[in-house]
Amino acid sequence: MGGTNARLAWLFVGGSVAFFSRQALGEPLRLRADAIAEARAPAGLVVLQGQDRKYPWVDAEALVWAGARTDPTADVLVLSVKLRAPRGWGDLRLGRFVVSTGAIRPLAIDGFSAIARAPWGLSAEAFSGFPVVPRMATTGYDQASGGRLAQTITSRATLGVSYLDQRSHGRLADQEIGADLAAVPAPFLDLAARGAYDLLSSGVADGLISGSTRFGQFRVELFGTHRSPSRLLPATSLFSVLGDFPSQVLGGTVRWAAAPRLDLLLTGGGQDIGGELGGYATMRGTLRLDEHGAGTVGLEVRRQDVPSSRWTGVRVTASEPLGPYLRVSTEIEVAAADGRSDRGAAWPWVLAALAWRPGKGWEAAGAVEAGSTPRYRFEWNGLVRLARTLEIP
Amino acid sequence: MSDRFSILLALALCVGACAGVLGIRREPSHAFEHRAHVLKGVGCLSCHEGIATAGDSDPMHFPRTADCVKCHTKPHDERRCENCHGETHVRGSAELARRHLRFEHRTHMPSAQGDCVRCHVEVGLERPEALRPKMAVCFGCHQHEDQWRTRDCDGCHVDLAAEQTLPSSHLVHDGDWGREHGLRAASARDLCASCHSERYCAGCHGVGVVPALPGRLAFDSVRLSGLHRAGFRARHSLEARAQPGLCMTCHSERSCLDCHAALEVAPGSAARSPHPPGWLSTSRGGGQHGPQARLDPMSCASCHGGAGEKLCVDCHRVGGPGGNPHGHGFSSTKDKLVDLPCRLCHGGL
Numbered sequence: 001m002g003g004t005n006a007r008l009a010w011l012f013v014g015g016s017v018a019f020f021s022r023q024a025l026g027e028p029l030r031l032r033a034d035a036i037a038e039a040r041a042p043a044g045l046v047v048l049q050g051q052d053r054k055y056p057w058v059d060a061e062a063l064v065w066a067g068a069r070t071d072p073t074a075d076v077l078v079l080s081v082k083l084r085a086p087r088g089w090g091d092l093r094l095g096r097f098v099v100s101t102g103a104i105r106p107l108a109i110d111g112f113s114a115i116a117r118a119p120w121g122l123s124a125e126a127f128s129g130f131p132v133v134p135r136m137a138t139t140g141y142d143q144a145s146g147g148r149l150a151q152t153i154t155s156r157a158t159l160g161v162s163y164l165d166q167r168s169h170g171r172l173a174d175q176e177i178g179a180d181l182a183a184v185p186a187p188f189l190d191l192a193a194r195g196a197y198d199l200l201s202s203g204v205a206d207g208l209i210s211g212s213t214r215f216g217q218f219r220v221e222l223f224g225t226h227r228s229p230s231r232l233l234p235a236t237s238l239f240s241v242l243g244d245f246p247s248q249v250l251g252g253t254v255r256w257a258a259a260p261r262l263d264l265l266l267t268g269g270g271q272d273i274g275g276e277l278g279g280y281a282t283m284r285g286t287l288r289l290d291e292h293g294a295g296t297v298g299l300e301v302r303r304q305d306v307p308s309s310r311w312t313g314v315r316v317t318a319s320e321p322l323g324p325y326l327r328v329s330t331e332i333e334v335a336a337a338d339g340r341s342d343r344g345a346a347w348p349w350v351l352a353a354l355a356w357r358p359g360k361g362w363e364a365a366g367a368v369e370a371g372s373t374p375r376y377r378f379e380w381n382g383l384v385r386l387a388r389t390l391e392i393p
Numbered sequence: 394m395s396d397r398f399s400i401l402l403a404l405a406l407c408v409g410a411c412a413g414v415l416g417i418r419r420e421p422s423h424a425f426e427h428r429a430h431v432l433k434g435v436g437c438l439s440c441h442e443g444i445a446t447a448g449d450s451d452p453m454h455f456p457r458t459a460d461c462v463k464c465h466t467k468p469h470d471e472r473r474c475e476n477c478h479g480e481t482h483v484r485g486s487a488e489l490a491r492r493h494l495r496f497e498h499r500t501h502m503p504s505a506q507g508d509c510v511r512c513h514v515e516v517g518l519e520r521p522e523a524l525r526p527k528m529a530v531c532f533g534c535h536q537h538e539d540q541w542r543t544r545d546c547d548g549c550h551v552d553l554a555a556e557q558t559l560p561s562s563h564l565v566h567d568g569d570w571g572r573e574h575g576l577r578a579a580s581a582r583d584l585c586a587s588c589h590s591e592r593y594c595a596g597c598h599g600v601g602v603v604p605a606l607p608g609r610l611a612f613d614s615v616r617l618s619g620l621h622r623a624g625f626r627a628r629h630s631l632e633a634r635a636q637p638g639l640c641m642t643c644h645s646e647r648s649c650l651d652c653h654a655a656l657e658v659a660p661g662s663a664a665r666s667p668h669p670p671g672w673l674s675t676s677r678g679g680g681q682h683g684p685q686a687r688l689d690p691m692s693c694a695s696c697h698g699g700a701g702e703k704l705c706v707d708c709h710r711v712g713g714p715g716g717n718p719h720g721h722g723f724s725s726t727k728d729k730l731v732d733l734p735c736r737l738c739h740g741g742l
Contacts, residue, residue: 034610063592063599077599078591088545091583098594100575101582105642106598115583117543123583132599134647150580152542158580171733182580194579202724206638208576212568221568223576229638230690235727238702238734239690243720247637247688255568260416267569273637274688280635282569284618287414292482296616308688309635315623317615331615333623337631349624353613365613373627375656383612 031390039382057084073135077108090116099127102148102162103178103196105206105232108132109144121152131166141170150180157183164196166234173234175199188213198231203244205231217257223269225249245274261288271306278306295320310338327355333371343374353383363387425479427516427524435464437509445507447498453491455484486525493551504534544583553587571619575642597643630667637689649695679715687720702737710738 060081066074080095093113100106111129126147133139143166150160159181166174180194195207205228212221227247233240251269258264268281282302289295298317304310312335319329330353336346349371356364364387370380408415430440438445440456447454461474468474490496505511512530515521531549540546546553566574578585585594611617620632633640640649653667666672674680686693697704708715729735 036610061591063595075599077595080591082591084547088540088543088547093591097591098598100578100594100598102579106575106594108595108599119539119542121542134645155538155541160580180579182577192576192580194576200726202726203722208579210573210576219568221573223573227636227638229688232638232641233691233694235725236733237690237694237698238705238737239686239694239698241723241725241734242687242690242718244722245687245720253569253573258415262415263567265568271635273635276688278635286616288416289414291416298616300618304631304635306635308685309631311628311631313628319615327613329613329615331623335624335628335631337628347624347627349627351612351615351623353615355613367612369612371624371627373624374630385610385612 029392031392032387034385034387036383036385039380057086058082059084075135088117090114096132099129099144099146101125101127102150102160102180103176103194103206104146104148104162104164105196107144107164107166111144121158123150123152124148125150131168139169141167143167148180156185157181162196168234168236171236172200173236175235176205188215195226198228198235200235201231201240201244203228203231204246219253219255221253223249223251223253246272247274248272251280261291261293262286273306273308276307278304280304280306289320312336312338325356325358327357329353329355344372344377347372347374360391361389363389423477423480424483424521427521428519431510431517444498445502449495449497453487455479455487483524486523490525493553495549495551544587546587550587633692634689638691641691646691646695646698649692653696675714683718702734706737713738 058081061078062076062080063078064074064076066072076096078095078097080093080097083092083094085091091114094111096108096110097113098106098108099113109127109129109131111127113125113127113129115123115125117123124147126145128143128145131142131144133142144164145166146162146164148160148162150158152158160179162176162178162180164174164176164178165172176196176198178194178196181192183191185191190212191210193207193209196205197203198205204226207226208223209225210221210223212219214220225248228244229247230240230242230244249269249271251267253265253267256264256266263286265284266282268279270279271277280303282300284298284300286296286298289297296317296319298315300313300315300317302313302315304312313333315331315333317329317331319327321327331351333349334346335349339345349369351367351369353365353367363385365383365385367383368380369383370378372378440460441454442460443451444454455475458468458474462468465474470477501512510516512526513524514526514530515524537548540548625632669681671680672682672685705715705718707713709718725735727735729739
């Protein structure tokens with residue numbers, strides 16, 4: 001019962017923002033504020049976004065969240081301005097945003113990113129900035145720079161090469177070259193691959209490959225992943241020197257629209273984690289209860305079987321509108337780890353939610369969740385969300 | 394054989410009984426009877442008066458009851474015709490297009506030569522899915538290859554992200570999309586940006602400070618699937634161990650430490666250790682911590698990174714009792730006496 005410390009705290013997040021002169025806006029300035037309160041750990045999110053329709057060469061957006069756990073805290077996730085050249089020849093992003101291009105994994109920076117595109121399919125992208133430190137903290141001499149050069153070939157394939165150089169306290173923390181490929185060799189076949197090579201420890205940091213096809217009501221995908229955890233860590237970390245014990249997956253996914261309202265998904269694969277073999281499988285079914293999918297019922301069964309993690313999970317979901325404005329939904333899950341454990345053999349969890357959407361503008365939802373975790377035999381939590389969307393013409 | 398037949402028969406009966414639920418037998422709805430009007434030879438402009446000269450910002454030209462009663466002089470009901478004839482989502486789709494597409498009927502009418510069905514191809518169908526032409530229909534005349542290459546969508550789309558477009562010609566986000574999206578976005582991030590704003594990515598990938606906030610906010614959207622749905626807190630360590638390194642795609646090292654410190658499951662706290670018995674041993678091999686650290690060094694770094702590395706250095710420094718921690722496949726271009734982290738262990742030589 002230790003988890004029921006009812007530190008119910010409300011958070012109110014509000015404000016106004018004016019990215020541009022109101023008279024200049026053809027496209028409405030969109031604002032959205034969400035406030036969420038939890039009995040357990042209050043957190044809040046406010047989303048502010050603006051976009052100019054009359055002048056399509058500029059838009060700006062912000063995503064800020066604030067909350068309170070033991071202490072009040074806040075962070076800025078996005079605060080960026082994007083300038084666009086006419087006819088899509090190029091973009092320039094300034095501010096705080098997430099860089100992710102080619103084989104470069106997502107990286108939040110304060111800086112700039114510029115891309116130039118040529119009509120014959122060549123594009124060049126460069127970025128540079130300071131990696132964002134959580135909770136408004138700062139560190140000195142951190143820096144990340146990189147870029148990608150890509151060529152599209154007859155609308156059938158795109159081939160790119162990328163480079164990343166990242167420094168922590170002035171020391172080289174990551175230096176990678178990467179390659180990426182997306183190709184549609186035939187109308188029914190879709191291929192994609194990307195890989196990054198760590199120049200500091202001379203090895204493949206990560207690699208992903210996927211091929212998918214559609215026929216009838218089926219979509220079939222075969223995929224493979226390779227991840228070298230020690231090479232994904234900054235090279236300044238002591239834990240990056242423990243050797244190369246990659247984690248690899250080879251698997252497939254089948255999605256079948258079995259009936260107009262019934263979707264089935266089966267995904268699974270074999271795993272090799274540093275020489276230890278195993279696998280996983282997930283089966284999911286979703287049944288829409290009406291033509292527009294307003295009501296749904298879902299069932300998901302999962303099995304994970306690798307030496308370090310063996311467990312089975314079942315999840316059931318149901319959602320149904322109660323009239324035009326109300327929606328009731330529930331979610332039940334039971335996860336059971338193999339073998340008896342001092343932290344419980346099975347962890348059930350249940351949620352019941354009621355949402356109210358009276359139309360454009362306001363939105364409110366409340367839920368109660370309860371369950372068992374490795375830490376507590378029983379814990380419950382109450383959740384309330386209030387959202388307000390504004391469009392200022 | 395009879396058992397098989399019985400099973401097949403039972404299955405067929407089940408499917409038949411559930412035909413309505415599965416959507417095999419569709420519920421009757423009141424799509425507007427365009428086909429009947431077309432077959433009767435009623436011209437489109439007879440009802441959609443003024444559409445031929447309509448510009449981008451002119452009002453919609455949906456027929457009203459007054460237009461219907463010009464021909465249907467004895468209506469079977471006193472209520473407005475559009476209450477039953479025609480579907481709300483069809484009108485909604487057209488209104489969305491008016492807001493978010495740069496399109497003028499008047500500039501298209503000369504080339505269409507009055508043949509509206511040339512673009513509105515589904516008007517003649519018994520059960521049209523959409524009356525608004527799909528993008529592929531536009532491409533029948535407008536190739537736009539250069540615009541496609543340069544992601545120049547603004548020529549037609551005013552605000553693609555707000556348009557709620559699900560173009561069938563694009564990649565559809567089905568299957569195991571949570572795993573697949575990163576790979577698909579690698580070569581086409583700017584294509585993703587045509588519809589998704591920056592905050593969409595940052596909601597998960599932003600600076601490692603968001604402890605599953607998007608999923609937490611959408612607690613009532615139970616249809617969503619993802620890594621952090623349902624009782625994820627209970628099984629997060631099992632998930633992390635099954636996919637070494639995956640967590641770091643979105644979370645910083647600090648994410649683990651923040652949460653564990655609050656729950657008093659962290660180095661230096663008085664509460665229980667998250668490590669199982671036999672984790673650290675003074676006997677040969679040192680217990681389980683070595684092999685597990687090699688398999689998933691990130692999970693070690695999440696609590697023992699930074700100043701916590703001293704814990705490892707005390708034993709594994711050159712000449713220390715812990716021995717050489719470098720496993721097979723280790724290589725480095727660094728200067729072991731000067732660079733970090735090498736000098737922590739090698740610097741004292």
